Amino acid sequence: MDFEQMKTQLLELLNNRTLINATISQPRQKSNELKRVKLKPIDLRGVYTIQIEYQYERILKHANVALEEFPTHLEALLEQFRQIHAEFSTEKVHIQLSKKNKVLWKSDKTAEIKQVNLSHNRKKQYLLDDATAYPFLIRLGVQTEDGKVKKQKYDKFKQINRFVEFIDDSLEYLPKDRQIRILDFGSGKSYLTFALYHYLKVEKGFNIRVTGLDLKKEVIEECNRIAQDLNYDDLEFLVGDINDFNEETAVDMVVTLHACDVATDMALARAVKWGAKVILSVPCCQHELNRQLQAPALDVMVQHGLIRERFASLATDAIRAELLSLVGYDAQLLEFIDMENTPKNILIRAYFTGKKPSEEQRAKYNAFIQFLSATPFLENELRDYLQ
Structure with missing residues (x-):
C-alpha cells in the first residue's frame, strides 16, 4: 500500500462514520510543540462532526470539524506525524509511516461490532469527565x-x-x-x-x-x-x-x-x-x-x-x-x-x-x-x- 492508497482507505473508513476514537502521534520533527492529536466523533447540534484535540506540552486545544472538511486537516496532520492508532466499530487500525512515507498498515478485525458513541459525555455522572485533562x-x-x-x-x-x-x-x-x-x-x-x-x-x-x-x-x-x-x-x-x-x-x-x-x-x-x-x-x-x-x-x-x-x-x-x-x-x-x-x-x-x-x-x-x-x-x- 502506498501513501495515497493509505489516505484513501483511511478516509473511506472515516466517511462510513464508524470511528470510535483515534490517536495521531510520533512527530516527524522533535522540535514540534504539538505532541499528539486525538480524534473522536461527536454530534454537534445534529451534525456528525470530528472533534480534534491538539495536545501540546502544557495545553490542549480543540477544533470541531465537519466530516467533509476533515480531509484537509488529515493532510496537514500526516505531514507532521508518522503514526496513527484508530479504532472503528468493526476493526482496529495501526498505521506507521517511514520518513519517506512508506506505509505499514495493520488491521485487527473483530467479530464484535462496537457502538459509536457521539455523546460528549465520557461518564454518565459527569459532563466534564474526571479522567480527562481540561x-x-x-x-x-x-x-x-x-x-x-x-x-x-x-x-x-x-x-x-x-x-x-x-x-x-x-x-x-x-x-x-x-x-x-x-x-x-x-x-x-x-x-x-x-x-x-x-x-x-x-x-x-x-x-x-x-x-x-x-x-x-x-x-x-x-x-x-x-x-x-x-x-x-x-x-x-x-x-x-x-x-x-x-x-x-x-x-x-x-x-x-x-x-x-x-x-x-x-x-x-x-x-x-x-x-x-x-x-x-x-x-x-x-x-x-x-x-x-x-x-x-x-x-x-x-x-x-x-x-x-x-x-x-x-x-x-x-x-x-x-x-x-x-x-x-x-x-x-x-x-x-x-x-x-x-x-x-x-x-x-x-x-x-x-x-x-x-x-x-x-x-x-x-x-x-x-x-x-x-x-x-x-x-x-x-x-x-x-x-
Whole structure:
C-alpha cells in the first residue's frame, strides 16, 4: 500500500462514520510543540462532526470539524506525524509511516461490532469527565498537569460539574441563529465562568461572547491572562459592579454567583430588563428581609436569631423566584451543591417563557408579602414589569 492508497482507505473508513476514537502521534520533527492529536466523533447540534484535540506540552486545544472538511486537516496532520492508532466499530487500525512515507498498515478485525458513541459525555455522572485533562481546570489548579483532579479540589470539581449540568439544561432556551451574549456578575476567581465558556464553546460549539465582572482588579487581571493563554478569544473580564455596567442593551444569559444581599436583586432586575432568556443565580447574605420582618404569628420561630436568619434567607429566595414568575419566567429553586459543602447551596434558575401570571398567583404573592410586612427591593426594581 502506498501513501495515497493509505489516505484513501483511511478516509473511506472515516466517511462510513464508524470511528470510535483515534490517536495521531510520533512527530516527524522533535522540535514540534504539538505532541499528539486525538480524534473522536461527536454530534454537534445534529451534525456528525470530528472533534480534534491538539495536545501540546502544557495545553490542549480543540477544533470541531465537519466530516467533509476533515480531509484537509488529515493532510496537514500526516505531514507532521508518522503514526496513527484508530479504532472503528468493526476493526482496529495501526498505521506507521517511514520518513519517506512508506506505509505499514495493520488491521485487527473483530467479530464484535462496537457502538459509536457521539455523546460528549465520557461518564454518565459527569459532563466534564474526571479522567480527562481540561486546560482551564489545570490552569485554575483543580487538575494536575496530567489531568487528575486534585484531592483537595474534588468538591470544587463536583461544584463545577453541577453548574455545567444547569448550563446543559438551559441550551434549548438559547438562540441558535446568532452569537449568544452572556454576562457573569461577581465572577471572582471564575471557576464557573471558565467552565461555562469551555462547555458552550469547546464542547457544544456555540457562538458565544462572555464577560465576567468583578470588583477585584488583581483577580480580573489574572483571569484575563488565563483566558488569553487558553485562546479563549470570546471571554473577557472587566473590573466593575452591577450598577456601573451599562455596556449592553440585550443579553441572553445572566449568571450571578454569591452577590451579597440586594446585589443579587440588582442582577436579577438587570437580567429581566435586558430580556435574558436564561438566569442562573446563587444568592448570598440575604439581610434585607431579616431587617424588615414583622410577622407576630412567626415570633415563636423567629425570636431565635439563627432561625430568623435562615427563615429570612429562604423566604427571600422564594420571593425572588415568585417575582420572576410574575414577569414571565419559569423560575425554580434548586440545590446547587450538597449542604455539607456550603449552606449557600440554593440556585435560582429561570427561563423566559412569556407566560402571563394568573390573578390568583398575584394575590398569593401579595398576601405573603403583607404577612411578612416586607417591601422587597426586587419588586420595586421590577414595578414596571409587574403591571
